[in-house]
Amino acid sequence: MDGSTGGCCGEEDTCMDKLAVCLDGLCVCADGSRAISGWCRADGALGGICDGTGNDKCSGDKFADCVDGMCMCMTGFDAIGGMCRMRGALGGMCAGTGNNECFIDKFAVCDNGMCVCKTGSSGISGMCRPNGWTGGICDGAGGDGCSGDMNAFCINGMCMCIGGYIPSSGVCVKLGSLGGPCMGNACPGDIMATCQSGMCMCNTNSSGIAGMCVPNGGPGGICVSGKCPMDKHAVCTSGMCMCGQGTSMIGGLCRHDGRLGGMCMSGRCRGRMVRCDSATMLCVCKNGCEPWAGTCYNNRRRY
Structure with a gap:
């Protein structure tokens, strides 16, 4: 067939295969690819021959293995659109007992056997990102807002963290505060946090609650052996220290x-x-x- 790999080509008949070039009137595979089952397959890519020094690598697809000289998808991955896609992840086949789950991405849902992004989220770099949150597309009436994160702003259609903040687990966290990188070796954004391996983490006597380190046994913190020793007006309720009847938490203390x-x-x-x-x-x-x-x-x- 004219334009097919191995077929004729010319000024009016171009090569249909994007990896093929017209050479002396024939469609032949470009350097770095070979004709396999009538199509040009890139060396080291899914469906192509293995590459590397020992011809035992698949450099074109990190989820492919070299099997008998050919690049094939690893276990748990399927060939979709010329790439190996993880089951249960965005763009891959649904997984689970009933083949109806997308457990790799919490913002993905199974639709006709494939994992797609839920309404209100979009595929960014292989993951579903909520619109209006850091790393996701901007939202709002004019498509220029970041309603999910007060510390993010819209730039070129994407939500990015403002100065002094970095993305962590889908939200913008302040440098030197809980969950963010240390500033030098300190965590000035949270007096109960300490620098551990370059990140600000709660010290041994506190726990992360709503983005802040809260003292264990104190109002708003977790109970200690079923009690709240840090404040005589706090009571342990469902594992958390809450201010007792007739008191409210003001400035970290239960006040009458x-x-x-x-x-x-x-x-x-x-x-x-x-x-x-x-x-x-x-x-x-x-x-x-x-x-x-x-x-x-x-x-x-x-x-």
Whole structure:
């Protein structure tokens, strides 16, 4: 057939195979490829002969193995679109007992036997990335927003971390804070974090909660042997230290509602010289007074 590998070619009949060239009126495989089953296959690529110094490598596809001189997909991979695709991953065949799972990519779903990105995410570099999050395409009405991450901005249609932040596990984390790279050998973004192997990790007495290191046994942290020894007003609930009834967590401590330093109660606070700050809804000292040992004192009479 004219234009096919081994067929005739000329000014009007070009070679149909992208790896073939017209030479002396015939379509022949270009250097680095060979005719196999009527098509030019690149050496070292899926379906081609093995390459390398000992002709036992498949440099064109990292998921292919050399078998009897030919490049074939490894176990757990399938030949799709001229490449070896992992089962259960984006672009690969569905996996699992019922061949209906895409367990390699949490943002992929099985559709007609193939793993495709869920609605609201897009394929980027072989993985499904949520739109509007770092590493994903921009979202919003004008397609120029990054609604999923307040520390990301849209550039050339992609969400990237702002200065001072880097992507980690799909979100932008601040340098020197939990989950981010250390700044020198320190973690100034979190007083409970320490630099370990170049990354900021929680110290042995704290745990990562909502992006911050929280002391174990304290409000908002995990319980210690079923108790919350760091705060007498905290109680262990479902493995977490929560402020007890009538108290709220303010500044990492459980403080009594309606009292100095605590949350206002219906816009009011108890105690002499204590008022409710309408802006913060916290109980603070009245003007002309200052807090001392849990009580408000007239700053003229304290000394």
